[in-house]
Amino acid sequence: MATLMQKIKDIEDEMARTQKNKATAHHLGLLKAKLAKLRRDLLEPPSKGGGGAGEGFDVTKSGDARVGLVGFPSVGKSTLLNKLTGTFSEVASYEFTTLTCIPGVIVYRGAKIQLLDLPGIIEGAKDGKGRGRQVISTARTCNCILIVLDAIKPITHKRLIEKELEGFGIRLNKEPPNLTFRKKDKGGINFTSTVTNTHLDLETVKAICSEYRIHNADITLRFDATADDLIDVIEGSRIYMPCIYVVNKIDQITLEELEILDKLPHYCPVSFVNLCNFPWLICSAHLEWNLDGLLEKIWEYLNLTRIYTKPKGMNPDYEDPVILSSKTRTVEDFCERIHKDFIKQFKYALVWGSSAKHKPQRVGKEHLLEDEDVVQIIKKV
Ligand SMILES: Nc1nc2c(ncn2[C@@H]2O[C@H](COP(=O)(O)OP(=O)(O)OP(=O)(O)O)[C@@H](O)[C@H]2O)c(=O)[nH]1
Ligand SMILES: [Mg+2]
Incomplete structure (x- = not known):
């Protein structure tokens, strides 16, 4: 492990020393x-033949969605779990109070949301420090994560945590890169782009492919992709995760400081705007300020569909x-949730609600349902 970490550090140092320009791009x-x-070897030692991204905590998934609390020690993750779910997780003023994963359940708008309290992570977690790897492996199993930040130093903490999660293959509030990558048996590397691209040229693409011993492939970009985007696609196993930044302990800062927080650039890539127009949220877990706002935000980010x-x-x-x-x-997914063999008896369905053109509309099993639709299944006789 030590040598692997040393190799990672050597490369990071070399990257930091290398000036970014056209000549050094490849x-x-x-x-x-x-x-x-x-980094992949670090997560799954090649000798073991891979198999997932490291070991997470052994907590059974339950409910309709899973949300994880990730952050530095003492930012108030356990306090949030306690207040939101009524589950007990120890709270204390010293760091690393929580040493394992503690699940709780939020029942909200008819959905059961599993909330996971996790140990605090520290810088270097992705490279094996502390319980960070276990924490981040568990974070990968979530449908949404809450990055909990202390109102006193939110920005530096935010950057550090993002770096840890990124290093572990988690992509926050991002869509998978819109590019196709198809390996072939012969023909060399074919690189085309349907848009003006400013980051990648053929030489860089070839250099990256050769590192993966790929010598024949068709690559088509449909957006201005970077080297990181291409690597993400070749590597696979990236997790694209909705994420809410929860700035906690706002009772500890002055009104002036609060106003500065409010002026922060609200980072949100355009492709994600519909889903989440405001990924920051301020609260005080201790004084229970804005916990309703937090629940509302979690609901928005989970983007669940309720069917009656x-x-x-x-x-x-x-x-x-x-x-x-x-x-x-x-409709087929809906039937499957009722009973796994239910679809065998399916004749058609009647749907009322925003996905239906008439009241009701008669639909087949491929029909896409919308939130709060009402469905009646008509069985074969
Ligand atoms: N003033 C204030 N204190 C808070 C708030 N939320 C939590 N605290 C306090 O901050 C300290 C740490 O809270 P925890 O909930 O244990 O923090 P944690 O993130 O779970 O910490 P670790 O388990 O060590 O990673 C405790 O003393 C809490 O009472 C808040 O909103 N305002
Ligand atoms: Mg804790």
Whole structure:
């Protein structure tokens, strides 16, 4: 492990020394690819034949979605878990109070959301320091993470934590890169771009590919991709994760400081704007300020779809919706959630709500459902 970490550091140092310009672009691309490979080895030693991204905490997934609390020690993660879920996790003024993963449940708008309290992470976590690797491995299993920051030093902490998560293959509030990468048996490296691209040239692309021993491939960019984007696609196994920045302990700062916080650039890539127009949120876990706002934000970021079932001749059951994710929300997904063999009896479905053109609309199993639709399944006789 030590030698692997040394190699990582050597490459990081070399990258820091190398000036960024056209002449060095391909060399930097090569170094980035080497770094990505070393980081992967760190997570899953090659001798063990891979298999996932390191060991997380052994907590069973439950409910409709999983949300993780990630942050430096003593920022108030456990206090948040306690207040939001009523589950007990020890709170204390010293660092590293929490040493394992403690799950709690939030019931919100009919959905059960599992909230995970996690030990504090420190700089260097991704390279094996502290319990950071376990924490970040668990974070990878979440549907959304809350990066909890202390109102006194939010910005430096934010950058450090992002670096740790990035180093572990987690991409925050980002869509997968819009580029295709297809390996072939022959024909060399074919590189085309449908947009003006300012970061990658053929030489850099070839350097990166050669690091992965790929000599024949078709690569098409549909946006201004960077070397990191290309490496992410070649590496695979990246997790694209919605993330909310929770600035806690605002009761500890002055109104003037609060105003400065409010003027921070609200970083949010354009492609993500619809989902989350404001990824920052301020609160005081201790005084329970704005915890409702936090729940609302979590709900928005999880982007869950509530479906109300309507048995024939009866009113819809508004109390207990079936919760689907935004990616798996067809009528077939809905049927599967009721019973795994249910789809065999499926004839058609009647749908009321925003996905329906009529009231009701008769649809097949591929129909995409929207939040708060009402569905009645008509079975074969
Ligand atoms: N003033 C103030 N103190 C808070 C707030 N939230 C938490 N604290 C205090 O901050 C300290 C640390 O809180 P914890 O919830 O244990 O922090 P943690 O992030 O879980 O810490 P680790 O488990 O060590 O990583 C405790 O003394 C809390 O009472 C807040 O909103 N305002
Ligand atoms: Mg804690």
